Amino acid sequence: MGQYQRILAAIDQSALSEQVFATALGLAKSQGAHLHLAHCFTLPLPTNLDFGDRYRASAKEFLAIAQEQMDATLEHTRQWLDTLEAQAQEAGIEVSWDWRGGEVGPQICDIAKQYEADLIVIGRRGRGRLQTALLGSVSNYVLHHAHCSVLVVQHSNDKKNPQP
Structure with missing residues (x-):
């Protein structure tokens, strides 16, 4: 048995997430660990302007459109997570997944x-200091609030690190 028995991979649908998944999968395999995939999404916060200006509709119509969009997003996300689950199972890894809406950093720590x-x-x-100050950093939040060890997979910027 390895040092890690329960590995959580915090993933979204970005290219960097593929690296995170591959890293977590490799660790789970080498450690004989269970892998848990966690995906968080932020929910839109509509304002009064959203109803009239953005959708030219009433609140009832806005909610119907928002529900359709959310249903489509959730179905796409479920299929994506099912695909990753199947990949992990094919590699012989015990795997599960969870998704949540809300502020991503606290949700990852809670999961x-x-x-x-x-x-x-x-x-x-790898956002710059200004972007991080304005937008925050999920990895920084998790690093400082998680109850367990955290492995941060750095985004490789092709301009900074050109491939031969």
Whole structure:
């Protein structure tokens, strides 16, 4: 048995997420660990202007459109997570997944705690200081608030690190 028995991979549908998944999958395989995939999405916060200006519709019509969009997004996300689950199973890894809406950093920490993760694998996009100050950093939040170890997979910027 390895050092890690319960690995949580915090993933979204970005290219960096593919690296996070591959890293977590490799660790789970080498450690004989269970892998848990966690995906969080932020819910839109409509304002009064959204109803009239953006959708030229009433609140009832806005909610119907928003529900359709959310249903389509959730179905696409479920299929994506099912595909990753199948890939992990093909590699001989025990795997499960969860998704949640809300503020991503706190949700990842909550999922990790409930799952009793030994390790969280998460990506870092490498935003500049100004973007991080304005937008925040999920990986930074998780690094400072998680109850367990955190492995941060750095986004490789092709301009900074050209491939031969």
